[in-house]
Amino acid sequence: MTGQTRIPATYMRGGTSKGVFFRLEDLPESARTPGTARDKLFQRVIGSPDPYAAQIDGMGGATSSTSKCVIISPSTQPDHDVDYLYGQVSIDTDFVDWSGNCGNLSTGAGAFAIHAGYVDANRAENGVCTVRIWQANIGKTIIAHVPVANGEVQETGDFELDGVTFPAAEIVLEFVDPADDGDEGGSMFPTGNLVDELDVPEEIVPGGKLKATMITAGIPTIFVNAADIGFTGTELRETINTNPDTLRRFEALRTIGAIKMGLIKSPEEAAKRQHTPKIAFVAPPTDYPSSSGKIVKGDDIDLLVRAMSMGKLHHAMMGTASVAIATAAAVPGTLVNQAAGGGERQSVRFGHPSGTLRVGAEARQVDGQWTVTKAIMSRSARILMEGHVRVPEGSF
Structure with missing residues (x-):
């Protein structure tokens, strides 16, 4: 009989998605670097792969919007606060997709950077803390303007987002130079054609x-x-x-x-x-x-x-x-x-x-x-639960 591994984690909604957020240093050592152990850990946390496509034995919600994990860490890049790495966990098949970003959880990444102690909320100006995020999956900068009050993230408010039932505090996201121009600086239209x-x-x-x-x-x-x-x-x-x-x-x-x-x-x-x-x-x-x-x-x-x-x-x-x-x-x-x-x-x-x-x-x-120089949108984020996730030993 084996026991379970307890891992500090935070369950967050960001925009119209939600996922399990981890600090890099809180992960088991084998999962702190990319590879099979990390993938297997995230799959077990979420409850995948699940042939029933329900993710009953995990934190996932059996939709693409709720089958997600995030790792936040101090940034390795100059002039950035945190690195944000995102894993899209397949629901019913055996893989984790690292090929792109989740724009909705980018909102959560900005808020979590403050919650996790990587960014001091007291550096805010006019009630807004600016968090510079390095999106590690695609190598791009995201700037999150996170409202704060009394030294903490302000999560409640009257900002309404279609697809989210309850209002919350507005977080403005700036996606800086969001086009993937390729290694040689080509067009953001990869074929060179608009149509x-x-x-x-x-x-x-x-x-x-x-x-x-x-x-x-x-x-x-x-x-x-x-x-x-x-x-x-x-x-x-x-x-x-x-x-x-x-x-x-x-x-x-x-x-x-x-x-x-x-x-x-x-x-x-x-x-x-x-x-x-x-x-x-x-x-x-x-x-x-x-x-x-x-x-x-x-x-x-x-x-x-x-x-x-x-x-x-x-x-x-x-x-x-x-x-x-x-x-x-x-x-x-x-x-x-x-x-x-x-x-x-x-x-x-x-x-x-x-x-x-x-x-x-x-x-x-x-x-x-x-x-494109930048794109701007408003989203919101909120902690749903914080504490530890438990994963059976030997499953990653």
């Missing part, structure tokens, strides 16, 4: 051709027109996630786009890279009922967006995909920009299954190449 025509199976798209905008800002994302794949852009989770054939089609399209973007070399690799790229479909604005029953008015938004995450339609919108949406909307000629009515813009308000979200982006063209 590509993909060759796809006719059983998926009649005619075998599909227009797509593929961008690497925030997170690698493939955008297609909802109408081109038989949707309206007003779909809710049940419409997509209860149809295995629809899910299969989206995964096939995501795989084709991933190869075109140079993220994978063969279709087989897509199964081990579910977190990136994302695939999303866009449409011009119209009225629709959100998942809470509230009617979203077309006049209040610029476009409709639905995005897939880990093989399922997301209940709201991923933070990193929101950066991709705002950036693509700011570049005239992309499918996202066209769905929003065209022209130049520095912000966009889009409708998602749970409601609406506004995101700003500053995109500009330099020497014929589009780049």
Whole structure:
């Protein structure tokens, strides 16, 4: 008989996601460096892989938004406060995806840096503590503006975020230079085109051709027109996630786009890279009922967006995909920009299954190449529980 290992941990909501947060120094020594031990530990904490897809024996919530772990540590980078490493734990298969960031939990990373004692809340100015975060998965800077009061993070407030039931304190995030320009400083559009025509199976798209905008800002994302794949852009989770054939089609399209973007070399690799790229479909604005029953008015938004995450339609919108949406909307000629009515813009308000979200982006063209200097959005974060997680000995 073996016992259980107790590991200090904090269970946090960040934006429309939640996950288990760890300080690097609190992890068992074998899990302090990347490798099998770390992956197995996180899987056991979350309750994966689970053939029942329920994660009953772990902290996960059986959705892509709740199957996450985070490691925070003092930063290894100059002029940064903390390093933030994010692991997307697959629910029913045996892997942890480290290929991208979680924009929602980036909010939690800023707040946790203060909670964990890495950043002194007393250095705040005008009630806001600025935390400079190094996103270690993708090598980018995120600046979190965290409200503080009485030397602690202020978590309660009146900021409302569609997809989150209760209001909380607003945290403003700045994603600095969020585009992945490649090792040689290429375009954030990896093919060099604002719109590509993909060759796809006719059983998926009649005619075998599909227009797509593929961008690497925030997170690698493939955008297609909802109408081109038989949707309206007003779909809710049940419409997509209860149809295995629809899910299969989206995964096939995501795989084709991933190869075109140079993220994978063969279709087989897509199964081990579910977190990136994302695939999303866009449409011009119209009225629709959100998942809470509230009617979203077309006049209040610029476009409709639905995005897939880990093989399922997301209940709201991923933070990193929101950066991709705002950036693509700011570049005239992309499918996202066209769905929003065209022209130049520095912000966009889009409708998602749970409601609406506004995101700003500053995109500009330099020497014929589009780049984005930063994207800004508001989120919130709150500690749900803190203490220790227990993991059976010998499971990692």
